[in-house]
Amino acid sequence: MRWGVIVFPGSCDDQDVFDSLARDMEQEVDFLWHKDDIKGGYDCLVLPGGFSYGDYLRCGAMARFSPVMGGVIDFARRGGLVLGICNGFQILCESGLLPGALVRNAGLKFVCRQVSLRVEETDTPFTREIKKGQLLKIPVKHGEGCYYADAVTLEQLRNNRQILLRYADAKGKPAPAANPNGSLDNIAGICNEARNVFGLMPHPEDACNKILGSDDGLKIFSSIAAACARGEARHG
């Protein structure tokens, strides 16, 4: 399969995503510059973490208008798989591909640490290889990762089972103490209704090798690879 990693001027984790896909998973990966349109066929587009445009004003607010986003939105509308990590998640919310918004951490400070994530749904291309309720050890590092949505939206997310990851404690309970940023309902990652767009605050690319303390991030990437192997058509 073929992955495209979008590069905004202030992307920081683009190389990390590239390396974990290319080195740890031996996948075919291209960088896609934010000023270009998307050419050629891709199975999955990744919006990496970082500070796309300095994250001035609001995280992801300006990235949403960069030329490449038109292509990303079409790609998603055609059913292509889109993964937004951290700043990528923020951009997906800002551009309306995902509901809700990510606001300042409740603690007001940037938080960088390992968290454990409970996998809530597995009938998606992003979590299909993972067992329901399984715990993943993956780091978060963000200043504005507190997920917010109004009551109605939140209800829809629950009803459509769009909440894919929750911050949980060692026992797997989504307890307040396990919530690093005050996210509603301990939400760490959600998908859209069509289940082909996934945004999460934690960084799987920083957990793709045992030497880094965890390789649970691979489980998300290999779920995507498996889904594509199952012949979901290219969307290019």
Add this chain to the structure above:
Amino acid sequence: MRVKIFVSLKQGVLDPQGKAIERSLHALGYSEVHDVRMGKYLEFGVEAASRSAAEARVREMCDKLLANPVIEDYRFEIEE
């Protein structure tokens, strides 16, 4: 013309910054302060044929970029 835009968090969206400021103000002895809300303040110059023309443009800018309707409200003033 000069434009002044005030972006504030919607009621119901929690505002940890405002809360933190309120706490520090109380700690400093300003106990008379309550309901602190923190927002953004933008100022810029703009050329436009008329005030109403400017208003229309500024409203567009806010809806498109400067405020996020999911979490924020905005209002603005225009001075000749």
Add this chain to the structure above:
Amino acid sequence: MRVKIFVSLKQGVLDPQGKAIERSLHALGYSEVHDVRMGKYLEFGVEAASRSAAEARVREMCDKLLANPVIEDYRFEIEE
């Protein structure tokens, strides 16, 4: 009384946010915009015997906590 405080960067102090916002407004076709400055906007309620009493207190709060005199200016409005 309601207090509204506007904190903005001093003249001449680099305002990266304002700069970036101006750039994207231009990119979006709003080329009529210039000199964008970004600041903080605070709103809160306060009890005070008189308007002037409130003013004195609020000025104190700004000098002590709400604005950093090294890089920021502030002004405020008080509504009964």
Add this chain to the structure above:
Amino acid sequence: MGEERENPRAEPAVTAELVAAHGLTPDEYAKIVKLLGRAPNYTELGVFSVMWSEHCSYKSSRHYLKRLPTEGPQVLQGPGENAGVVDIGDGLAVAFKMESHNHPSFIEPYQGAATGVGGILRDIFTMGARPIASLNSLRFGAIDHPRTGYLLSGVVAGIGGYGNCVGVPTVGGECYFDECYNANILVNAFTLGITTHKRIFTGIAKGIGNPVMYVGSKTGRDGIHGATMASESFSEEKERRRPTVQVGDPFTEKLLLEACLELMEKDYIVGIQDMGAAGLTSSSSEMAGRGGVGIELDLSRVPLRETAMTPYEILLSESQERMLLVARKGTEEEIRRIFDKWDLDAVVVGHVTDDRLFRALFGGTEVARIPVAALTKDAPVYQRPAASPASQDQLQHLDLAAIPEPKDLGVTLKRLLASPNIASKEWIFRQYDHYVRSNTVVAPGADAAVIRIKGTKKGLALTVDGNSRYCYLDPYVGGAIAVAEAARNLACVGARPIGLTDCLNFGSPENPVVMWQFADVIHGMRDACVALNVPVVSGNVSFYNETDGTPIYPTPTVGMVGVLDKLECAMTPWFKSAGDLIVLLGRTREELGGSEYLKLVHGLTRGTPPWIDLKMERAVQGCCREAIEQGLLRSAHDISDGGLGVALAECSIIGPEKPLGLRIENHEMIRGDALLFSESQSRIVVSLAEKNLGELEEIAARYNVPLQVIGSVGGSRFTIQPLLGLPVEELRAAWAGGLTDRVK
């Protein structure tokens, strides 16, 4: 083509007052007149004042810095450039340096610290290296001083805010609190970058006629030399001209970083240097100085952010996120195209000349004409008077017999663990992205950080250390220990030191006591560098750090880098499994002088610091490193602040998993507080499976290192027979909350 600009303001006459206001002595002014063969104009005076400032000229320190060893087969670039460069094999090299940003951080903690990080990042990518890891060394006043919380919060947020946004992980550092920093905090920022041997750039101007290009942010009146304030009187629009605190723009820095690294893939660049202190002036004259050429600048072409800026202001502005480069003639267009891709200015502002003059034009008229040598190699050098204070002997006198032993040593241990100098620094490093670039193998919380080098089997270890209390009591010993402790921290993760950088933070060089401290610290550092075979490849001196009129403790901070040939061997300090033996390498003596214990429990900063035998230090480190490489150990932790008691507690509690207790039954027979809290040097506590003990003993014997099995790991209690015993959970709680609970 820049439009012709008029100097917007008539320049003031150069008077004795104005000279003094520019921090130049009458003698220095006389020297300027002699070098020029005439009196300088106002703009030239400003140029001299910054180039001859302590910060740029190193006029008080140069004489002593020469004593530091800077050579080694691995050294590709020693001191004198923007950063040192060291070979790490596989055709790869690392560039690293540490910089201080003390005074700006005290005035505006967030921006001061942020721009400090920005500056050191530029020093690294200027060399052609991509920054991959940062450290920071911080000193604040007493934790309960009214300003400390505000300064700490601002500085940490600033370091994180800038480093996180640029995408460089902050993988470690250190942070201490002492009254001597109440009114003069220290913020020292370290960054390391990686490159190849083929891709090393330097700050040199060569090739007559080559264009000089300005890239990056526009120029404003940021941080213009304080002298302008002193000479405000003649100014009309005073308010607008007041020098302003520099505000950092990490996003622009990120663009500048990527644009420069992309440009460096091509061979368009002759030389490149960032515009740091004294901005355009120092970068251009220093590059010309290194190349033995002249430079002509047309200031009317410099991209400006503010209106009505004078030549003086343009030359002295310290606006951030700017670089100056000398390009090969004819490549200007290509260069502009690359910077355009990243939405940055790239403007030709001058060219290299053969007259060895620093010349600045403004709208056609010449506003400065100075021999480059006068600004660089002919700048004053002083050998200032140095004398140890009469009180030093008094200070070093400590009568242990007069120091009562605490009744409950368990309580005392908890107090030490809760001391902000020893307690967990998690509150700090949680605010730093230490994962980005996905290389971090040992994150903050260990003796040294370890990062992998993708595409190799190697790892890099980084640490920063310095104990100013030791330096205050005995500058020589303190200087030696700063180097030794850094190297020991590297040995504890299994790394071999390859080079160091330093920040030398001292009081006023015009104070003979300070110069004595400076000379002795350097002497001690030199001896340790030689003994441990670690060259100094870069560094930075910060004088005039005074708090309430008295100098801070002499505070050298040492940033050291090491290589692990087998990354998978990287060691961590915490216990791994119950039943393991606990072994002490090195010997504990009754050395409580200058210890954290003496200060915290008895309120004393006196005595002589622990002695250091550099031969023994080298042996202990070698022994530990070899044991790690042989895979014999499960943990290794250096014994520093707080002594054996604190080090053992840390082994029990600082790990990511739940705490592991221990039982110590065998140890030296000295007074209990000395056994637990003496900070004797050259000691490392390790744990290992019993079956490996024989091999470890064999290695220790070969290195002539004293080895003692002192106990074993296990259980939920922390017991040191017969002195103390308590639940390990209590120790963890004290350590975890010591700093965190006090900054809330």
